[in-house]
Amino acid sequence: QPRPLPGPRPSAAAVEAWHARKFGMFIHFGLYSMLGGVWQGKQITNGYSEQILSHAPVPAAEYEALAAKFDPEKFDADAIAALAKDAGMKYVVITAKHHDGFNLFHTRLTNYNVVDASPYHQDVVRKLADACARHGLKFGVYYSSIDWHYPGATSYTDDNNNPIPKAHEDFNAGQLRELASGYGPLSEIWFDMGRPTPAQSRRFTETVHALQPDCMVSGRVFNHEGDFTVMGDNQIPKFVIDEPWQTPASIYSDTWGYRSWAKRTDLPGKIDEHILQLAQVVSRGGNYLLNIGPRGDGSVVEFEAAVLRGAGAWLKVNGEAIYGSEPQPFRELSFGYATVKPGKLYLLVREWPANGRLDLPGLENRIGRAYLLADPSRAPLGVDNRRGAKAVLTSQSAKPAPLSVVVAEYQGRLSVIPPVRTPDENGRLVLLEKDADHYLAYNGYGYYDRPAIYKEQWALAIRRPGKYQVEVIYKNSGAERKLDLVAGGRRFPVALPTSENGQVKAAVITLPASEYLPLKITPPEPFFKGEKLGVKIDRLELTRLP
Numbered sequence: 166q167p168r169p170l171p172g173p174r175p176s177a178a179a180v181e182a183w184h185a186r187k188f189g190m191f192i193h194f195g196l197y198s199m200l201g202g203v204w205q206g207k208q209i210t211n212g213y214s215e216q217i218l219s220h221a222p223v224p225a226a227e228y229e230a231l232a233a234k235f236d237p238e239k240f241d242a243d244a245i246a247a248l249a250k251d252a253g254m255k256y257v258v259i260t261a262k263h264h265d266g267f268n269l270f271h272t273r274l275t276n277y278n279v280v281d282a283s284p285y286h287q288d289v290v291r292k293l294a295d296a297c298a299r300h301g302l303k304f305g306v307y308y309s310s311i312d313w314h315y316p317g318a319t320s321y322t323d324d325n326n327n328p329i330p331k332a333h334e335d336f337n338a339g340q341l342r343e344l345a346s347g348y349g350p351l352s353e354i355w356f357d358m359g360r361p362t363p364a365q366s367r368r369f370t371e372t373v374h375a376l377q378p379d380c381m382v383s384g385r386v387f388n389h390e391g392d393f394t395v396m397g398d399n400q401i402p403k404f405v406i407d408e409p410w411q412t413p414a415s416i417y418s419d420t421w422g423y424r425s426w427a428k429r430t431d432l433p434g435k436i437d438e439h440i441l442q443l444a445q446v447v448s449r450g451g452n453y454l455l456n457i458g459p460r461g462d463g464s465v466v467e468f469e470a471a472v473l474r475g476a477g478a479w480l481k482v483n484g485e486a487i488y489g490s491e492p493q494p495f496r497e498l499s500f501g502y503a504t505v506k507p508g509k510l511y512l513l514v515r516e517w518p519a520n521g522r523l524d525l526p527g528l529e530n531r532i533g534r535a536y537l538l539a540d541p542s543r544a545p546l547g548v549d550n551r552r553g554a555k556a557v558l559t560s561q562s563a564k565p566a567p568l569s570v571v572v573a574e575y576q577g578r579l580s581v582i583p584p585v586r587t588p589d590e591n592g593r594l595v596l597l598e599k600d601a602d603h604y605l606a607y608n609g610y611g612y613y614d615r616p617a618i619y620k621e622q623w624a625l626a627i628r629r630p631g632k633y634q635v636e637v638i639y640k641n642s643g644a645e646r647k648l649d650l651v652a653g654g655r656r657f658p659v660a661l662p663t664s665e666n667g668q669v670k671a672a673v674i675t676l677p678a679s680e681y682l683p684l685k686i687t688p689p690e691p692f693f694k695g696e697k698l699g700v701k702i703d704r705l706e707l708t709r710l711p
Contacts, residue, residue, distance in 0.1 A: 173371075175392055179379035180409055183352065183393070185489040186255035186303065187447050188480070190473070191413060191456035192245070193260050193307075193421040194289070196231045196267045199461030201425030208426050215422030215458070218265050218313060219321045229314065232267060232282040240289060240463025242296035248465065249302055252473035253480030255488070256303035256352050258454060261290050261344060263307070263422075264325060264358065266314025270306075270348070274339050277314055294348045303352035306344055310337060310359035310369070310386070325358040326613060334365050338372050345376035353381040355413075356391070360611045366390040381409070384608025389695030394607050401445050404602060405492045411452040414442060416469050423458040429468040436475030437567035443476065443487070444513045444568055448502035450492035482539050483570045486511035494581035495526060501568065505579065511538070512571040517561040523571060527582040528555040529680075530575035538570040546571065582681045585626040592633070592709025596623045596684070598702045606695065617697040620687045625652075629709060630678040636706040637661060637671045637686075646700045651685040653677050658689065661700055673710065 175183070193215050202214035204221040212220035218228045249257050262268045268278035270290035276282055279289050290306060297304040310329060313321040317332030329337070345351060354373055361369070366388035373380050384391035393409035396402065401412055415421045416435065417428075439455060446453040455476075457469045480487060490504035490511065500523050501515035512523055525532075535546040535557040547558030557573050588594040601623050605616035635650060635657075642664050650657040652674055659671040676682065686705070688696040 173374040173378035175374075175379045175381055180381070180392070183381050184409055184452065186352075187452055187487050187490075188252075188254050188443060188476075189256040189258060189303075189305075189452065189454045190245075190249040190252065190254045191258050191307070191421075191454045192293075193263070193423075193456055193458045194237075194240075194463075195260055195263050195269060195422070196228065196235055196265060197263070198237075198423040198459060199231055199235060201423050201461065202420065202427075203425060213422060214420040214424040215260075215263055216265075216325075217422075219323070225313075228265065229277070232277065233284070235279065235283040235461070236285045237289070237459075237461065237463030238285070240292070240459065242289075242292040243299065245293065245459075245465065246296040246300040246302055248470055248473060249297075250300055250477075252455075252477040253484055253487075254302070254455075254473075254477075256305060257293065257297050258305040258307055258353065258355050259290060259293055260309075261306040262309055262312070262340070264309045264311050264313055264321065266309075266312040266318075268340075270344065272340055272343055274336060274343070275315070290344075290348060298349060304349065305351050305353035305355060305380075306348070307355040307357060308337075308341065308344065309357050310361060312336075324613065326360050326611060327358075329359055329361050329365055334361075334368070338368060341369060341372045342376065345373050345380065351377055351380040353383060353393075355383045355395075356386040357383075358385070358612060359387075361387055363388040363390075363610075383411075385612070387608060387612070388610050389606065389608065391608055396451070396607060399442075401442060402449055402451075404496065405449050406451065406604070410450065410607075411454055412442070412446045413454045413456070414439070415456045416472055421456050421458055423460050423466065425460075429466070432468065432471055432475070433566075435468075435472050436479075439472060440476055440479050440567045441515065444502050444515075447487050447490060448493045448504055448513065479568070483568070486513060486538060486570045486572075494579060495528075496583045498526075499524065508574055508576075510573040510575060510579075512557065512573060514561075514565055514569045514571060515567070516564055517559065517569075519562065521559050521561070522549070523557040523559065523573075525555045525557070525573070525581075527584070527681075528575070529580040529582060530555075530577050532557065533574045533576050535571060535573045538572050541572070548573070582626075583624045585624045585681055587626045587628060588633075588707060588709060592629065592631075594625070594707040596705040596707070598704060601702075606697070609695070619697055620685055621698070621702060622683055622685045623705075625676075625679070625682045625684050627676045627679050627682055630676060632673050632675050632710045633707045634670060634710055635659075635672050635674055636668060636708075638668045638703040638706065639664070640666055640701040640703055642667060642700045644699075646698075647689055648698065648700075649687050649689045650674060651683075651687060653679075653682060656690065659686070 271280040493503035601621040604620040657672040
């Protein structure tokens, strides 16, 4: 796998601005919206409704004929942008082209588009881009790398894992140039599916960046060429991920495009569900992209609008804890989640503890004041500043609906000591693989590649500084592996010979005295996120040298 070539990439400021938005609107809209998950009177239950062409299946000619009837006269771009703002969303992403190959923008490369092939004769993507600009929202587009209509592409498959022939690659690159040059500044291009080669992934990314260097390219361009990682649909990682990432989420778990017969019940529960997921994602360092699927006439489903407005009502009160925040410094919290801004911890309380203590394990800073974000004028909450027992004290006991936010103002530079391992009195420490945090490369060489480990990390406390011999015990190395141990700001190269069951005195490393020292094992620098550890680490054994 070649490393990405140097070229235009989003600036640090652009990445930070993208990361600060936190919450966006996804829109799945197209010809499939007219069918609403039904074909010839039958509810199509297998697969997402936006892929009904494949899953029904619908004969290609009959599906193509839908374009002549596509007239979304109720598509109100300004109303959708206003809904996004009411929901507290900062950006909007719409399906410029989904797998069915029908284009919601006026592409010059095929007549199979909303302007030339439908009675609507209006560029949906342009209307929404202009509306977002008027309403102060950032705008992006979804673009399918596969195309079930284009004659130079491979036909559809159940797994959407199609290779991309050269003619179709050129077609995609041409459409990407149109989108990146004709619709104003784009926040992101959200690629999806297919099995591009590394060279094709690089070409798609570079095509976008050549015109808009600060446009973020999604990881589903594959082959590790994207600017941000995309989790699986509705997937939330278990701990903080130290790279730009996003969770795409649907209001319903079984479809993204409009489904006329979807169950739309328990509105309060659905609102709470997505507020909780937003909090989980943001507390772990990601952005949350929540989808709506308008009807074929362009109107927004009332239930979906109500879910978004419910989230927006919570954010009007508690948005300070979400926008522009950093992820929680705690490995986990018994009561819920947290986010951080300078001088403030935002405690997102999912369950009030019975003992009234919002324990903050490992926090070393003194808490000056604590209060409910929803009502800062109320009497402040109590705090416990004893070393090793930092907590906010409350008298609450009922379960919040869905989250209450407590602000804990801290003094000084934030310092949190996670659960750590310490060498014993003989200076020996065993770090098991199962106890490490495992960092995964989610958007690998294709959608169906298993997420590969590219870094493992343990948390140490070193009472006696000095030199430590590190032994690596490993399995299943089909070839010699070169890795780095990273500790105390220094990298120590490690070579693991080919072995089914190996044990190597890998390195002598110098560890400073520290209450918290992350110890990592990674591929060598210069690091490329497509690289894998490539070996099963069983454990590390550290022994202090005399």
